[in-house]
Amino acid sequence: NHWRRCGVDGPVPLPLVGNLLEYILAKKHFGEVYQKVYKSYSSASYVGIYRLLNEPAILVRDLDFVKDVFVRKFNAYHDNSVMIDPKLDPLAMSNPFYAKGDRWKLLRSQLAPLFTSSKVKSLFPLVYDVCQKFEKYVARGPDNQYNAFEAKDLCSKFTIEVMASCGFGLNGEAFTNPNSEFAKFGEQIYSPTFWTFLQSVGGHFLPPVSKILRLPSIPKNIQRWLTIIAKEVIRRRETENGTRNDFLQLISDTKENDKILSENEVLGHCSTLLIEGFETSSTLMAYCLYELAINPDIQKAVHEELDRVLVKHNRTITYESLQEMNYLNSAMLETLRMHPVMSATVKLCTEDTELPPQYPGGRPVTIPAGTSIVVPVMAIQYDPELYPKPNTFNPERFNDENQGSRNKYSFLSFGEGPRICIGMRFGMMQSKAGLATILYKYNVRLSPKTQVPTKPTPATYLLNPESGLWMNFERRLRKL
Numbered sequence: 265n266h267w268r269r270c271g272v273d274g275p276v277p278l279p280l281v282g283n284l285l286e287y288i289l290a291k292k293h294f295g296e297v298y299q300k301v302y303k304s305y306s307s308a309s310y311v312g313i314y315r316l317l318n319e320p321a322i323l324v325r326d327l328d329f330v331k332d333v334f335v336r337k338f339n340a341y342h343d344n345s346v347m348i349d350p351k352l353d354p355l356a357m358s359n360p361f362y363a364k365g366d367r368w369k370l371l372r373s374q375l376a377p378l379f380t381s382s383k384v385k386s387l388f389p390l391v392y393d394v395c396q397k398f399e400k401y402v403a404r405g406p407d408n409q410y411n412a413f414e415a416k417d418l419c420s421k422f423t424i425e426v427m428a429s430c431g432f433g434l435n436g437e438a439f440t441n442p443n444s445e446f447a448k449f450g451e452q453i454y455s456p457t458f459w460t461f462l463q464s465v466g467g468h469f470l471p472p473v474s475k476i477l478r479l480p481s482i483p484k485n486i487q488r489w490l491t492i493i494a495k496e497v498i499r500r501r502e503t504e505n506g507t508r509n510d511f512l513q514l515i516s517d518t519k520e521n522d523k524i525l526s527e528n529e530v531l532g533h534c535s536t537l538l539i540e541g542f543e544t545s546s547t548l549m550a551y552c553l554y555e556l557a558i559n560p561d562i563q564k565a566v567h568e569e570l571d572r573v574l575v576k577h578n579r580t581i582t583y584e585s586l587q588e589m590n591y592l593n594s595a596m597l598e599t600l601r602m603h604p605v606m607s608a609t610v611k612l613c614t615e616d617t618e619l620p621p622q623y624p625g626g627r628p629v630t631i632p633a634g635t636s637i638v639v640p641v642m643a644i645q646y647d648p649e650l651y652p653k654p655n656t657f658n659p660e661r662f663n664d665e666n667q668g669s670r671n672k673y674s675f676l677s678f679g680e681g682p683r684i685c686i687g688m689r690f691g692m693m694q695s696k697a698g699l700a701t702i703l704y705k706y707n708v709r710l711s712p713k714t715q716v717p718t719k720p721t722p723a724t725y726l727l728n729p730e731s732g733l734w735m736n737f738e739r740r741l742r743k744l
């Protein structure tokens with residue numbers, strides 16, 4: 265009765281599971297469940313819903329309200345509606361994504377200097393080295409009974425290797441050693457399993473239950489492993505007196521009030537970058553390859569751009585050449601529109617706040633502090649009023665002209681405002697470098713094993729293709 269009493273319209277909930285029955289039965293990803301609600305209330309600026317254990321939440325529809333949440337009323341909506349237990353998850357305590365209030369401000373300010381354009385550019389040589397390994401690995405061909413590469417797995421190898429190198433200055437051996445610690449880490453933390461499903465449900469919807477079940481956001485053995493390698497690398501750097509241009513060095517050199525950060529702070533930040541940095545980018549890369557494989561004309565246009573740009577750069581991918589690949593950039597943004605890695609962002613309203621009327625001519629409503637605010641990113645990015653023919657992959661939506669004429673808050677794959685993804689520039693750079701490396705040399709074809717259209721698995725918090733994205737790479741014959 266909560267929303268009925270407040271005079272807010274919304275779907276009738278079921279006991280315990282609220283409006284998330286299909287999610288809890290693992291039939292749909294929660295992003296798809298929110299999309300269904302979004303579509304059913306087309307004239308409302310928001311909808312009153314219930315999440316698990318019938319927690320009342322507001323699902324935002326109107327883009328002006330979205331702007332309030334991310335920017336205009338940031339004071340009331342600055343925290344993410346996620347909770348972690350410091351005892352269970354000491355490393356995640358350094359991740360700004362989980363941090364609240366002043367602690368978030370501090371962590372964000374410590375990380376921000378790492379992501380300026382010049383710092384991102386300075387990391388490019390390390391990314392380039394990994395691109396070379398990536399190319400060699402693909403050239404060797406798939407090594408499985410399906411005679412095809414699974415794109416998510418393939419691209420994760422690339423991004424794990426990049427993060428091992430750019431984060432810690434280590435060789436992750438993701439391409440050469442199937443038992444490498446880095447490869448196992450990637451698999452364990454993000455591959456869809458019953459554990460990741462429980463962790464997603466517990467950590468993001470039912471924090472008290474996750475506390476009782478003792479479900480950390482990062483598995484304990486991974487926390488131990490990360491701590492050991494980071495400490496070892498920090499010690500080695502101290503004794504060798506070496507410097508290397510990577511995240512670990514940049515963080516170690518960071519000063520807070522003229523004091524360098526403690527070893528634990530450095531360790532916490534490195535683990536944040538490793539965890540946030542690889543899965544998001546590999547998901548973008550894998551879905552982009554999938555979309556290009558099922559849209560051969562668009563793939564052809566990407567190839568033409570690569571040939572045109574790289575001929576000017578000695579047929580070598582450089583940081584500068586990446587800046588000239590505008591069409592590939594648009595294809596990546598269109599991929600993120602259709603496959604937003606975080607299909608919904610959930611903020612916490614931290615003070616009693618007046619909302620605009622739900623329907624034109626209605627009256628304003630005050631919601632209490634503690635209410636979760638769901639921004640249904642996937643639903644907004646599939647709204648035909650914002651993106652006509654939303655199921656069609658069309659990179660032209662992201663050329664300068666079309667992007668400029670659309671409401672800024674209709675594209676939320678990196679969030680917006682003061683909490684926008686801090687690693688956006690680096691994530692786009694590493695993904696673009698990896699994609700350009702492969703696409704310059706190969707045509708991408710889908711293997712019959714791939715389900716089209718692809719469906720996200722409900723078992724992971726971030727978007728993940730349910731039955732994989734299987735594909736083959738055929739060497740391109742380029743005219744000289």
Ligand code: HEM
Pocket residue numbers: 344359360361362372536537538540541542544545548600605606609676677678679680682683684685686687688690691692695
């Ligand atoms: C394609 C790649 C990526 C995508 C789609 C992505 C997406 C996102 C999204 C949606 C958020 C939440 C924004 C919000 O709370 O409103 C976020 C936050 C964050 N991302 Fe990314 N991300 C990507 C790459 C990266 C990389 C490469 C790093 C670091 C190396 C990174 C580090 C972070 C951090 C630390 C936060 C928390 C920021 C805060 O709360 O202040 N991300 N990202």
